[in-house]
Amino acid sequence: MNQPNPVAAVTPHPKIGYSIFDIEIHARPASPRNIAAYLPSSYVDRYLDGFLGDSTPNLDQRGGNDREDADISDNCVAASNPELIARQLLDPYGIEWAICTGPIYNLSTIGDTDYAVALASAFNNWLNNDFVPRDTRYYGVIYVAMQDPKAAVKEIEKWAGHPRASQVFIGSAGIVPLGHRSNHIIYEAAAANGLPVATHSTMEGRGITGTPTGNGYCSRYIEYHTGLAASALTNVTSLVCEGVFAKIPDFRFVLLEFGISWAQPLMWALDREWKSLRSEMPLLKELPSEYLKRQLFYTTQPIEEPDKTRDLVQTYHAVNGSNQIMFSSDYPHWDFDNPVVILPGRDNAELKRRILRENALALYGRRLGLK
Numbered sequence: 001m002n003q004p005n006p007v008a009a010v011t012p013h014p015k016i017g018y019s020i021f022d023i024e025i026h027a028r029p030a031s032p033r034n035i036a037a038y039l040p041s042s043y044v045d046r047y048l049d050g051f052l053g054d055s056t057p058n059l060d061q062r063g064g065n066d067r068e069d070a071d072i073s074d075n076c077v078a079a080s081n082p083e084l085i086a087r088q089l090l091d092p093y094g095i096e097w098a099i100c101t102g103p104i105y106n107l108s109t110i111g112d113t114d115y116a117v118a119l120a121s122a123f124n125n126w127l128n129n130d131f132v133p134r135d136t137r138y139y140g141v142i143y144v145a146m147q148d149p150k151a152a153v154k155e156i157e158k159w160a161g162h163p164r165a166s167q168v169f170i171g172s173a174g175i176v177p178l179g180h181r182s183n184h185i186i187y188e189a190a191a192a193n194g195l196p197v198a199t200h201s202t203m204e205g206r207g208i209t210g211t212p213t214g215n216g217y218c219s220r221y222i223e224y225h226t227g228l229a230a231s232a233l234t235n236v237t238s239l240v241c242e243g244v245f246a247k248i249p250d251f252r253f254v255l256l257e258f259g260i261s262w263a264q265p266l267m268w269a270l271d272r273e274w275k276s277l278r279s280e281m282p283l284l285k286e287l288p289s290e291y292l293k294r295q296l297f298y299t300t301q302p303i304e305e306p307d308k309t310r311d312l313v314q315t316y317h318a319v320n321g322s323n324q325i326m327f328s329s330d331y332p333h334w335d336f337d338n339p340v341v342i343l344p345g346r347d348n349a350e351l352k353r354r355i356l357r358e359n360a361l362a363l364y365g366r367r368l369g370l371k
Contacts, residue, residue, distance in 0.1 A: 010137075011091075011094055012094035013092070013093050013340060016340060016356065018353065018356075018357060019095065019096035019357065020097075020339055020356045021361055021364075022090075022095045022329045023098075023254070023299060023326050023360050025089070025099065025100045025329065026079050026102065026330070026332060027080070027100035027103070028079045028080045028103040029103075030077055032048050033048070034126050035047060035126055036048055038122035039119075039122045043118050043119075052106060053109070053115060053116070053207060065333060066078040066079075066333060066334060067334045069088065079103075079331060079332040082134035083134070093339055095329075097360070100139065100140055101256065102127050102140075102143070104143065105172070105202060106207065107119060107147075107170075108145060108146040108147060108173060108174040108203075108209075109203050109207030109208055109209050110207055110208070113148050117151045119143075120145045120152075120155055124140075124143050124158075127140045127141070128142075132164050139164045139166040139368060140164050140166065141167050142155060142165050142168045144170060144186060146171070146183060147174075149182055149185050149186050150185070156189045156195065157189065160193035160194075166195075166368060167195050167196040167254065168195050168198070169198050170199050171199065171203050172199045172200060172201050172202075172204065172232075173204045173207075174208075177237075177238030177242075178238055179238030179241065179243075179244050184242075184248075187244055188248055191248050191251045191252075194366070195367065196297070197251070197253050198254035199254070199255060199256065200257060201228045201256065201258050202225075202228065202257065204231050205217065212224055228258060229258060229261075229262040232258035232259070232262060233266055236263075236292070240281075240284070240292065243282075243284065245292070245295045245296075246283040246285065252363060254363075255296070255297065257302060258299075259302060259303065260303065260321070261315050263292070263296075263318075264319055267288065267292060267318075270287075270292075271287045271288055274288050292319070293319065293320040294320075297324050297359075297363060298319070298324055298326070299326055299328035300327050300337050300355065301336065301337040302330075309344065312343075313343070313351065322351055325355050326359045326360045327339060327355055339356055342355065342356070
């Protein structure tokens with residue numbers, strides 16, 4: 001295991017005034033061999049040949065995925081150099097805690113379950129033992145392959161004692177919605193070990209999953225990316241209606257890169273349906289929205305941006321955003337969230353502080369031993 005570089009006291013950005021908790025940095029290995037070193041020998045050549053197992057919609061994202069200086073500086077793969085990330089992101093913005101979610105969200109799209117399980121283990125070793133220790137501000141995640149729930153539970157239990165493992169990390173796309181009963185033992189294991197579960201968008205329509213929309217494939221990236229909220233709607237509805245939140249009171253679920261504005265009308269719809277169809281949801285003892293306002297968390301990137309800030313603030317409050325929304329820079333993507341410009345104005349100062357710092361500390365602080 002690498003020894004962490006010493007870090008001086010974090011200096012807050014002068015326009016913010018306090019240190020920040022960033023819950024999403026897309027850390028990446030500098031070379032495929034960093035991962036291959038942790039794979040069984042039977043999978044090494046397969047991985048080094050570039051085969052992760054997923055297909056692609058081949059949609060053109062204009063300008064690429066990453067900011068140009070993250071690719072070019074120090075001649076390294078974007079987000080593969082911990083020191084460069086610190087210089088470009090942590091130091092300038094006063095980020096004191098940063099969760100490295102890593103680069104793979106496709107595990108549940110891979111048809112070869114054994115290979116997916118092996119990849120999860122390899123990436124966990126690289127991220128938590130090689131990358132995260134390079135800076136005391138970094139924290140890792142625990143990847144699991146949802147195709148094999150028993151193997152996923154073993155992986156959680158293997159890494160649950162790691163002091164820098166912040167949460168279980170799963171993809172949003174698979175062969176069944178996330179609330180399906182086959183996944184419940186994964187969520188139970190996470191909750192039992194004090195670990196939230198986070199899911200990340202953008203693998204819908206790949207590999208063994210269905211089409212990215214209910215009506216097939218889109219033609220353009222803007223259609224696909226805007227429509228990712230539909231995946232959140234499906235998965236959150238599944239988690240509620242299959243009783244996951246009610247069955248596991250300590251279960252906490254984090255949505256990465258799904259937006260927020262869809263959540264309020266979903267709560268309205270679920271509450272209305274529950275009043276008429278309670279027999280289909282026998283585990284729920286209160287309105288579905290009450291579970292979501294306690295156990296479902298959102299991130300700021302990519303956030304909807306109405307012309308009037310007050311409209312956004314109203315949406316935040318409708319979903320208990322003062323407790324449930326957390327800051328995610330989404331580094332090294334070119335459209336990363338700049339914490340300085342989030343929620344301008346004195347009227348929003350307390351809400352901004354909670355989003356940039358306090359909500360994540362409340363969710364992850366006890367688990368990670370943070371103040």
